Amino acid sequence: MSTPSIETASTAERIIDADTLRQWLADDVELAVLDIRPSDEVGYASPLVATNLPADRLAAEIDRFVPRKLVRTVLVDGGEGLAKSLAVRLADTSRNEVYVLSGGIPEWSRNGTEDLPTFDIPGRDFSLDIRDERDTPSVSAAELKTLKDQGADVVVIDTRTLPEFTAGHVPGAVGVPGAELLLRFADVVPSPDTHVVVSCAGLPRAIIGTQTLIDSGVPNQVSYLHDGTRAWKEENLELETGATAVYAPVDHAAREVAAQRVETITANDKFPRIDVQTAQAWAADPDRTTYLLDVRTPEEIAQSHLPGSITSEGGQLLGVSHRTIAVRGARVVLIDDLTGARAAVVSHWLQQRDFEIALLLYDFEAGA
Structure with a gap:
C-alpha cells in the first residue's frame, strides 16, 4: 500500500462537511468564513453572507481580515476544489486552523437557501x-x-x-x-x-x-x-x-x-471607553481577535490615524459589516474624533447585531 503524500493527508484533515459548518456557526468560538469566489460572482447574493476575499487576493490580504493565525477559518469556493490547495498553502504560513467546506457553495445551498444559517445578518x-x-x-x-x-x-x-x-x-x-x-x-x-x-x-x-x-x-x-x-x-x-x-x-x-x-x-447605550494603550494591548492579545476600525472619512484618515487601525467607513459597517469584520466573536473597537458622532451611530446599530464594541475617541488634531 502506498503512503499518502503529506499534501494529500493534510488536505483531507482540513475538509469539513455542511453539518460541521452549521455547528460552528452556532457555537461561541471565534470563526471566520471566507467566500473565495470572484467578487463579480458573489455580488450581494452569497447564501452564507460571508466575507468575500477572492482566491487571487487571499494570501496577500488574509492578515487584514483574520489577524490571528489560530482563528478557525473556513474557505468556501465555487465547488471546483480550489480551496483545498489554498488551505495547504496557508498552513505553510502557520495558519493551522484553516478548513475547507466540502463541495463549496453548490453543496451548501443544494437544498435551497431559505433555512440555511448565515455568518452575518443580511443588511x-x-x-x-x-x-x-x-x-x-x-x-x-x-x-x-x-x-x-x-x-x-x-x-x-x-x-x-x-x-x-x-x-x-x-x-x-x-x-x-x-x-x-x-x-x-x-x-x-x-x-x-x-x-x-x-x-x-x-x-x-x-x-x-x-x-x-x-x-x-x-x-x-x-x-x-x-x-x-x-x-x-x-x-x-x-x-x-x-x-x-x-x-x-x-x-x-x-x-x-x-x-x-x-x-x-446613545442615552440607553453602554459601551466601554478605552484609551490607545488598551486598544493596542487588545490588538496584540494572542487569544482574542480585536479589530481597530477607524470610522471617520477616508480624507481624515489619510491625514492622521492610529497605527494598526483599519479604515472602515461607518456607513458600510451598518449595511455590510461582514465585508470588514471577518471573524465572528471578535472585539470591535470603533475609533473616532472626540465628538464621537460616527462611532455613536455605528455602535448604536451594531450592538443590536450582537457585536462586542468598545469606543476609542481620540484628539487627532492634538496627536498630529
Whole structure:
C-alpha cells in the first residue's frame, strides 16, 4: 500500500462537511468564513453572507481580515476544489486552523437557501426589521418627484459612499455617507422645516439613516426614499452623476449640535471607553481577535490615524459589516474624533447585531 503524500493527508484533515459548518456557526468560538469566489460572482447574493476575499487576493490580504493565525477559518469556493490547495498553502504560513467546506457553495445551498444559517445578518433583513418595528416613514419616487416639482422645502440626503453617489443619484441630492449623518446634519439641513428624504441604492442604508435621524431627535420630518435610486430609475426618471453636492468640513456650531444628538441617540447605550494603550494591548492579545476600525472619512484618515487601525467607513459597517469584520466573536473597537458622532451611530446599530464594541475617541488634531 502506498503512503499518502503529506499534501494529500493534510488536505483531507482540513475538509469539513455542511453539518460541521452549521455547528460552528452556532457555537461561541471565534470563526471566520471566507467566500473565495470572484467578487463579480458573489455580488450581494452569497447564501452564507460571508466575507468575500477572492482566491487571487487571499494570501496577500488574509492578515487584514483574520489577524490571528489560530482563528478557525473556513474557505468556501465555487465547488471546483480550489480551496483545498489554498488551505495547504496557508498552513505553510502557520495558519493551522484553516478548513475547507466540502463541495463549496453548490453543496451548501443544494437544498435551497431559505433555512440555511448565515455568518452575518443580511443588511436588508436587518433594516426591514428596524422599519417594521419602528414604523419608519417613507416616500415613493413618484411622491418625491411631485414634492420637487411643487417647489417644496425638501432635501435628499444620499447615504452611500461618495464613489457610489458620484456614479448616480437623485438630482439635487447631497452626498453624506450614513455614519456622517449626525455630525454633518446641521450644516446640510439648517432649517427645522425642511423635509429630509434619505436615499441609497435600495433600502438598508436609507432605512437605518432615517431611523438614526429620528432617534437622535432632529426636529425635521424625515422619510426614506423607498427603493432609492432603483425606484427613481423605474419611474423613468434620470439620475444625476458626479460629485455635485457633498458634505463639507464640519463647523463648530454643527459639531456642538451633533454632540447633543449623540447624547440623545446613545442615552440607553453602554459601551466601554478605552484609551490607545488598551486598544493596542487588545490588538496584540494572542487569544482574542480585536479589530481597530477607524470610522471617520477616508480624507481624515489619510491625514492622521492610529497605527494598526483599519479604515472602515461607518456607513458600510451598518449595511455590510461582514465585508470588514471577518471573524465572528471578535472585539470591535470603533475609533473616532472626540465628538464621537460616527462611532455613536455605528455602535448604536451594531450592538443590536450582537457585536462586542468598545469606543476609542481620540484628539487627532492634538496627536498630529
